[in-house]
Amino acid sequence: MTAVLRAEGLGKKYGSRWALSDCDLDVPDGHVAGLVGPNGAGKTTLLNLAVGQLTPTAGHIRVLGERPGSGPAQLAKVGFVAQDTPTYPGLTIAEHLRLGARLNPGWDDALARDRIARLGLDPGRKAGRLSGGQRAQLALTLGIAKRPRLLVLDEPVAALDPLARREFLQGLMEAAAEHQLSVLLSSHLVSDLERVCDYLVVLVDSRVRVAGEVDHLLATHHRLTGPRRDP
């Protein structure tokens, strides 16, 4: 099966410090995969390598079988919702959609408009007048309407309140199923990811500690700790 992300001995160094080291990964296609780890673990570094915004200091990375950022066709297959809300406060929602159409050859305008309508958002509203949750939904809509094969999101719910978190993650899960989208998203909270992800990568101190299908990880946990006894 194709790997959505394959890494071998992948590392990235800033100055003399390794932000990511000896990373071996084989994330299968067709999953909502989660990358979890505490602040400074190297999540943003790994995601930026995956979308071609950084180049490795060591090792190799392939996304959908190709080197990230190796050309326009490869870049079109990968959507990225970066950590700092990637919207423009002075532009309306409709202007964001028009911008998306101009920048992305595979843009699906009907999908974008339909999603904005389903969210109950006024296309004439400026992004700067939206709540944090609505801005995150706009960023997600822009990412999905590009019609990528893989959507990468860096801590998309970190700044949201619990209700907005749930709504965003639910919408993401539904969009992944509806549009046959593979997803890779990061969070420093496993509680954000356990509801939506079927594959998990745990990153601590710049190293991958464990990676695998959530069902398999839970089965291993149960095998090692025995049957659960409720208090």
Ligand code: ATP
């Ligand atoms: P957070 O949850 O806080 O965003 P993270 O898991 O995404 O953290 P990274 O942002 O990848 O972690 O950072 C990993 C390490 O690399 C941190 O110690 C960080 O300070 C360092 N780092 C990140 N970017 C740079 C940079 N441009 N120059 C120097 N050091 C950096």
